[in-house]
Amino acid sequence: MKKRVLALIMMTSLVINLATPALADTNETMNVESESEVNIQEETETVQSEETTRDDSKLESDDLADNGRNIAENQIESEVIVKENSENESSSESENAEQNFKYSVNEDGKTCSIDSCLLSGEDIPEKIVIPEEIDGYKVTRISQHAFEWCSEITEVSISETVEEIGDYAFNGCNNLKEIYVPEGVKSIGEYAFSGTKITKIALPETMTEVSSSLFSSCEQLVEISLSNKIIKIGKKAFLGCKKLENIDLPDSVTTIGEEAFYGSGLTKIKLPEALTKIENRVFKRCYDLENVECSEGITVIGEGAFKSCYSLEEIDFSLSQIEEIGDNAFDGCKNLIDIGLPVSLRIIGESAFN
Numbered sequence: 001m002k003k004r005v006l007a008l009i010m011m012t013s014l015v016i017n018l019a020t021p022a023l024a025d026t027n028e029t030m031n032v033e034s035e036s037e038v039n040i041q042e043e044t045e046t047v048q049s050e051e052t053t054r055d056d057s058k059l060e061s062d063d064l065a066d067n068g069r070n071i072a073e074n075q076i077e078s079e080v081i082v083k084e085n086s087e088n089e090s091s092s093e094s095e096n097a098e099q100n101f102k103y104s105v106n107e108d109g110k111t112c113s114i115d116s117c118l119l120s121g122e123d124i125p126e127k128i129v130i131p132e133e134i135d136g137y138k139v140t141r142i143s144q145h146a147f148e149w150c151s152e153i154t155e156v157s158i159s160e161t162v163e164e165i166g167d168y169a170f171n172g173c174n175n176l177k178e179i180y181v182p183e184g185v186k187s188i189g190e191y192a193f194s195g196t197k198i199t200k201i202a203l204p205e206t207m208t209e210v211s212s213s214l215f216s217s218c219e220q221l222v223e224i225s226l227s228n229k230i231i232k233i234g235k236k237a238f239l240g241c242k243k244l245e246n247i248d249l250p251d252s253v254t255t256i257g258e259e260a261f262y263g264s265g266l267t268k269i270k271l272p273e274a275l276t277k278i279e280n281r282v283f284k285r286c287y288d289l290e291n292v293e294c295s296e297g298i299t300v301i302g303e304g305a306f307k308s309c310y311s312l313e314e315i316d317f318s319l320s321q322i323e324e325i326g327d328n329a330f331d332g333c334k335n336l337i338d339i340g341l342p343v344s345l346r347i348i349g350e351s352a353f354n
Contacts, residue, residue: 034293063269100125102133106141112137113166116146124152127295132159142169144189151175165192172196177220188214190234205229210237212257219243229250233260241265245288256282258302267311271295278305280326287311294320302329304348314338325352 011262013333052142100119112134117124128147133139139159144166147153154178156170167189168174181188183204193201194216201224203210207227212234216223220240228250235257238244241264249256253272258279261269263274266283275295280302283289289309296319303326306312314335318340330336336353 028144053323101131101134102317103139105137106140110138111140111171114139114146115143116207117150122152124150126152127155128153128157129160130156132164140164142166144168145171148172156180158182158185165189166192167191170196184336185189187211191216192213193218199216201229203230208232210234212236213239215239226250231255233257235259238264255279256292258282259284267291267294271298273297278302279306279308283309285309288347296320299323299344301325301329304331306330306333308332309336310334316340318342320344323347325349327351328354330354334347 003041009122051073053321055263100117101114101116102116102118105112111255114130114134117128121123130142131139138161142158142162142163145168146166147170148168149172150170151172151174153170153173153177154177156176158165158180158327160182161184162182163184163186165181165185165188169189171191171193172195174195174197176191176193177199179193179196179198179201181201182203184206185204186206187209188207188211190212192211192214194213196198196218197217197220199220200301201221202225205227206229208229209232209320210226210230214234215224216236216239218238219240219242221238222243224244224247225350226247227250229252229253230250232255233249235252236259237257238247239259239262241261243264243265245267246266247269248264249272251273253279254274254276255340256275256279258293258343259281261283263285265288267288268287269283269289272280273295274297276297277300278298281304282302284304286306287308287310290311290313292315293316294313294315298320299322300315301322301324305326306315307328307330309330310333314337316339320342321344322342324347325345329349329352330339331351331354333353339353
């Protein structure tokens with residue numbers, strides 16, 4: 001019995017001794033395999049990282065290229081837009097102008113008149129451009145009162161298709177400083193530019209008359225050019241033009257209406273050869289008027305024609321054909337000390353030289 005037990009113990013010890021190296025080999029193998037797997041995993045991750053880095057770099061490069069192309073395309077598009085805007089600027093202005101006006105078709109069915117501005121208040125542009133046509137109708141007229149009292153307007157440009165500007169068209173536009181009246185305009189109505197701040201203006205050759213009160217109360221007017229086609233200056237045409245010191249009246253003028261230069265800033269005046277009568281109060285209260293050159297054709301000096309012309313010191317009518325001097329003609333001319341009268345004179349009115 002003891003022998004069997006001892007034999008069993010010896011066999012078990014032998015088995016253990018034999019198994020231990022195998023287990024060690026197995027562990028080593030497992031460790032090697034584990035280390036290999038770790039190394040492989042690390043190498044894989046490294047490769048993937050490198051590939052990711054390359055992909056990112058490629059993406060960044062592609063993005064930069066795309067951005068460059070986009071910037072170039074945007075620049076090209078901007079240049080095209082600017083060019084198109086520049087080319088279409090005048091047509092756009094024309095289209096906008098057409099949309100800003102109310103108009104009516106004239107009797108001929110082909111032309112139209114601008115009646116008013118569709119905008120109001122602060123929406124009214126400072127510069128008004130009257131177009132050549134609206135909706136296919138040729139613009140030939142600016143109607144009465146069309147822009148009256150539009151204080152926002154500072155400048156007006158009128159197309160060459162316009163032939164007539166109605167009464168009071170720009171009356172009371174108290175900030176209007178510049179206006180272009182083209183050749184082709186045949187008539188400008190009464191009070192059309194009254195009360196504006198126009199400083200200078202040239203009337204076209206196609207006009208024959210300066211309408212009544214056309215420039216009345218234009219206190220900033222210093223210069224006006226009249227064509228040699230003008231034959232009539234209407235009543236109160238330049239009344240109250242305090243800064244208008246000089247005006248060249250063409251010899252074609254045959255009529256100067258009452259109070260035409262009343263209260264103006266004239267310092268001198270040469271009366272046209274065709275003029276035969278100085279109407280009532282034409283130069284009344286022209287306080288700075290010093291020199292009057294008369295024409296030989298004058299036959300009548302109207303009532304109060306030179307009343308209160310304080311600066312007038314001398315005047316010579318001796319070569320004229322004057323037959324009548326009206327009441328108060330030179331009343332208040334306190335510095336008038338020398339006056340030449342013709343032999344044709346027959347009537348001197350009451351207080352003519354008071």
